[in-house]
Amino acid sequence: MRIGILQTGQSPEPLREAAGDYPDMFVALLAPYGFNLVTYNVEQMQFPNDLQECDGWLITGSRHGAYEDHAFIPPLEDFIRKVMAAHIPLVGICFGHQIIAQAMGGKVERYEGGWAVGPQSYDFGGEAITLNAWHRDQVTKLPDGAKVIACNDFCANAALVYGDTAFSVQAHPEFKDDFVDGLMTTRGPGVVPDSLMAEAREKLGQGNDSQAIAARIAAFFQRQG
Structure with a gap:
């Protein structure tokens, strides 16, 4: 299967040589499943010609807010609505999770409860799954047709499905622990509370369930193939 990665941001330049950019992380995450992954840098207005x-x-994820005024956001929302109408499978991660919800009529806001950083445990229908997170924005109002399939006390809408057409996750299965540590070094100071980053660093290295989500993403795409 040919899967198009819609890149909506860039990893920090100091981390890119070791960890790669966001599309590289998804190539690594989904490597066992044999997909042909191609990248469209929609942040730079490089959109597909055809659905x-x-x-x-x-x-992908992004440092941008879905509600912010950036040139790529309106055409991306339009593309999302067209993909959904055509029932072509769509997956969103972090910003991707948020922009799908917003495009379909939901609401994304900066969460008053603060940040989620590092390993977080989510309830996926009774199964506890730990994933790395890096976000303050959240989906605060669901669009019509969205169903919550994962949550925790901090994030009520942590993963959503839209029938059999879209699947989205707020956390980052593609983020390895060393990359999260690098984010805390490059983007955290003065933005994320020091105490929260210290707590996150204590949890790094204990393992997470990113491959469980990779398998869910792969199964979602393969069911549509």
């Missing part, structure tokens, strides 16, 4: 160029689409 059918790929068998499925995946929207």
Whole structure:
């Protein structure tokens, strides 16, 4: 299957040589499943010419807010609505999770409860799954047709499905622990409370369930193939 990665941001330049950019992380995460992954840098206005160029689409994370005024956001929302109407499988991660919800009529806001950083445990229908997170924005109002399939006390809408067309997750299965540590070094100071980063660092290295989500993403795409 040919999966189009819609890149909506860049990893910090100091981390890029070791960890790669966001599309590279998804290539590594989904490597066991044999997908042909191609990247469209929509942040730089490089959009697909046609919905059918790929068998499925995946929207990456970004440092941008879905509600902010950036040139790429309106055409991305339009693309999302067209993909959904055509029932082409769509996956969203973090910003991708948020922009799908917003495009379909939901609401994304800066969460008053603060940040989620590092390993977080989520309830996926009774199964506890630990994933790395890096976000303050959240989906605070669900669009019509969205169903919550994961949550925790901090994030009520941590993963959503839209029928059999879209699957989105607030956390980052593609983020390895060393990359999260690097984010705390490069983007955290003065933004994320020091105490929260210290707590996150204590949890790094204990393992997480990113491959469980990779398997869910792969199964979602493969069911549509």
